[in-house]
Amino acid sequence: MDHKIIITIAREYGSGGREIGKQLAEQLKIPFYDKELITRTAEESGIDPDLFENADEKPSNPFWTSLAFNIGTFGSHIPTINDLPMNDRLFLLQSKTIRKIAEEGSCVIVGRCADYILEKEENIIRFFIHADREDKLNRVIHSYGIPEEGAQEFMKKTDRRRATYYDYYVGEKWGQINRYDLSINSSTLGIQSTVDLLLKFVKQINA
């Protein structure tokens, strides 16, 4: 890579977005962050990563956040980030880590509102990966090992959770066409050719 480039990948559950991002990072020889963000945020904040795991890409319950700030949960001390519910803490600490990673150099970051957190970055490219329902279901069952019974419901719930997470922290609808430089249905070309196309897109920007 001649120039620094920050690639964010938002993705429907089962669309292969993680795999596409991983291959893209490998081909561009730049770091890749998905679940890796949890480990790094935990390292940098000194918080047990297991505590984070359950809060990953899940919005806080606004009731608890508001309660913590408004009804004197803190007693007499000034509220800090440590008083917030874990989901909000993770979002804030993770945002800090995401900004730091982007400062370090080129990278691929999957999910976690990175397209919003880094939207002011000059060299950001924002992708959204979706896919046909049947393909997503197949991938969820056969690659992710989710039991067939209930897989569709699980898929729906995961995307609904991602949408709520985005809406909660960004204040905008998840998956809006205008928020991305390129959105692609990975079913149309398949994973490999989708990676090739995204590579071409990245290289044309850097040309």
Next chain:
Amino acid sequence: MDHKIIITIAREYGSGGREIGKQLAEQLKIPFYDKELITRTAEESGIDPDLFENADEKPSNPFWTSLAFNIGTFGSHIPTINDLPMNDRLFLLQSKTIRKIAEEGSCVIVGRCADYILEKEENIIRFFIHADREDKLNRVIHSYGIPEEGAQEFMKKTDRRRATYYDYYVGEKWGQINRYDLSINSSTLGIQSTVDLLLKFVKQINA
């Protein structure tokens, strides 16, 4: 082109979607339809194209459509397409023309709900072109010759009309990420490189 391929292009006003579609058609050496659809629909239906022009990509007023069908406007005869308001007539006749064009062979069709009308086609590729607000405004003023004063409002209104048209005849929100194989911000790469990327996409499908 080795295989038949039907390309539909939905586009925000000012995004350069028409230009992109035109270049795509030229490079693939296949017919291109935008305003040309009006002429052809007029030819095939025997209706004056000037009557169609005002109804192009505008939804009907549901009040008149419903009135025409429900409150005896037709007197005693059985209602036909000729009794419908011009906008509905144009949509129906144009849909017929669009299906006929798709049957004839490979083509590029801009707007007019073609992605919906042809969604059952096996060889359909559905693109959506959007762009940054500033670029759209520039194009609208300097290429389309819309007076600077009021250009932004005109741009907004045109897109709102396209959205209403789509919603009215398709029953779904216009510009939903999942309805397209690929959606692209033409500001990121510029018109020429966007055309190149879409060409690569089309060729990968046909590979």
